[in-house]
Amino acid sequence: MTSRSEDTRKKILDAARAEFSDKGLHGARVDVIAERSGANKERIYAYFGGKEQLFRETLKASIAEIINEEQFLLEQLAKDPTRMTEATLDHYISFLERHPHFWRLLAWENLSGGAEAEVMGGIREETFKEMRQLYKQRQKLGLFRKDISFEAFIYTLSAVSFFLFSNRHTLERTLQLDLGTPATRKKLMAEVLELINHGQIPHR
Amino acid sequence: MTSRSEDTRKKILDAARAEFSDKGLHGARVDVIAERSGANKERIYAYFGGKEQLFRETLKASIAEIINEEQFLLEQLAKDPTRMTEATLDHYISFLERHPHFWRLLAWENLSGGAEAEVMGGIREETFKEMRQLYKQRQKLGLFRKDISFEAFIYTLSAVSFFLFSNRHTLERTLQLDLGTPATRKKLMAEVLELINHGQIPHR
Amino acid sequence: MTSRSEDTRKKILDAARAEFSDKGLHGARVDVIAERSGANKERIYAYFGGKEQLFRETLKASIAEIINEEQFLLEQLAKDPTRMTEATLDHYISFLERHPHFWRLLAWENLSGGAEAEVMGGIREETFKEMRQLYKQRQKLGLFRKDISFEAFIYTLSAVSFFLFSNRHTLERTLQLDLGTPATRKKLMAEVLELINHGQIPHR
Amino acid sequence: MTSRSEDTRKKILDAARAEFSDKGLHGARVDVIAERSGANKERIYAYFGGKEQLFRETLKASIAEIINEEQFLLEQLAKDPTRMTEATLDHYISFLERHPHFWRLLAWENLSGGAEAEVMGGIREETFKEMRQLYKQRQKLGLFRKDISFEAFIYTLSAVSFFLFSNRHTLERTLQLDLGTPATRKKLMAEVLELINHGQIPHR
DNA sequence: AATGAATGAGGGTTCATTCAT
């Protein structure tokens, strides 16, 4: 594993991420990945074994990215636990915005049966463990409702953030919203946050 | 356009829906569609022009389905406007559950650039118009918060219902929930509804 | 199975026989077979499933040829049972000479493990059955030695005829014989026949 | 040519013999030879020039082996010239049995046109020269028939021994003999010897 | 001398699409 081969491997992985993200497993072309990466097609097979395995590696690498980023979220939440909902939602949206291949690969994968989704399991477990503790703490403090589980909470935040990107095209047509414009998007999400948030804290 | 050809056309469309829903535009095979439909491959080209055009027709047909169903929702909401949120969410989930090809085709389409999403625009416009009126009415009555637009409301309901299906595989791994089991799903969605609902009605 | 497709199938089989006979399973090229046959490459896959299956079909077809021809031998032996050894050897040599692809395909196949050799089993069984009867008859008549089985007899005839073709190149070098020349070949085989023959009939 | 490089060369040649013997020129893979030999692929090109040249070298080396062994046969025949046929046949069978790559490489080569067969010429010439003298001597003694040339004699012995191995798979099917079992094989060959032998010595 | 990385020309196979009947 010389630095040269490591470099080639990485170039292939980068190109694969772009290509698979764009067109999915079946739409992607190995030739295109080779060309995009500047490497020889055969190297793909030497390093990754085949198209499907490369897709899997690409997916894994993309999922790995979320881990690092979630560390920031955890640190932030530890410092300032007020506004947990907002901070988490913001983080999710920001992450998906900056890593379009993440949600795209995940979406392709889910449509194809999610055989590789298991990769995600263990990976995010730890983050969730810490967040769950924080959530329960706040439930005890009376800031979050006790009859709403952490799972439902995180599910909702995931859904409203993921959907924004994954169904953007359809949304723009049906809701007549230009979600490409940050301002429009922010306004929408602010309202969504409001909707979620005020189920949490019993203002009275 | 004899009744015989109409019949063949329909059989092709049905087979195409199944195949495209399963595997997407690129994963689907024209041969398979022909076989599944019992029609000759060449008929597909005679009637639809090509694979992509067939996909488009399939998508359109699937979207059209939502119209009929949404009439029921509107009627129901007209009769009993209390529990608008719950009724809508239930309707969405039930629809997606009974029409997996709908959300699947939409998901494939969104990933591919959503060129055909425009079809949806006009189609659901009318439904939304009626729902928006109802929503505003209830805002005036103080049952829904005034600073949360109809768009944000419907966006949230759409997201939490669609996400349940579109990301099911990933969800099962990360949240350790067995979403195939109706009971688990119902419990989750009940909590999500709670979360959304209590931002609407200021209990005090 | 129209006559047109039957024709194409046959053209492919003919071309395959030539190509496989020349270069064996691994040396043969599907493109070349397609070109030689004048058919489209894809037809090969449509009709035969793949390269290896085509090879198998080719082998089967070639083996089938020997059956028809062996009928002539049987008839001949029935008419004139004297000179059984000579007639059989002549027939074998003549057959191999006129069907080079037969022994070549068989030779390739034997080298590759003979997985398909089983095809031959049942096929020649009947011929051998009749010949065995004839052989035993002649043993009883004291024309063939009783301590030499039919198997050893037919084995020897097969070996000396097959070897003439299968090892021709090597033979020409080591024995300095020009086996391409019919006269040389005939002289050699006449002597070999003599060698075999006089073990059969106890001249005394 | 250090002893280290000599060693590498030998390891390559050994691996090549195994691989080419198994799969022939076209079926063999350079990568596999490199792996089997434990040497680097590039060394093959440095030492042998290419795949085909390596095959040729492998063939030459294998043919060379026969020389040493045939010395034993000659010595044996010199000591005890009675039973020349049997001794020679036994020797051939034993040699082929112990050196499967010899007959396999030769068979592949013959099928591919036998371009390298010339190597054999010179190599066995000397052995044959001695054997021919012995044969003629015995013809004069009236032990071998005068109208059967040495070439026909040696041809027959070569054929019946070589064929046993080269066509084993086909034979097992057509003659229903289990040639893998030594006993079966011995019985068959004993009868074949009988057949040949008694053409030699005019018992009367 | 030796190695791991890289290359480019195929090699087998499949696909969407069209033709001939």
Add this chain to the structure above:
DNA sequence: GATGAATGAACCCTCATTCAT
């Protein structure tokens, strides 16, 4: 209108061979 046969352009993958260190 309908069908089975045919086509050619890819598509994934592999191989013999060479390069750079």
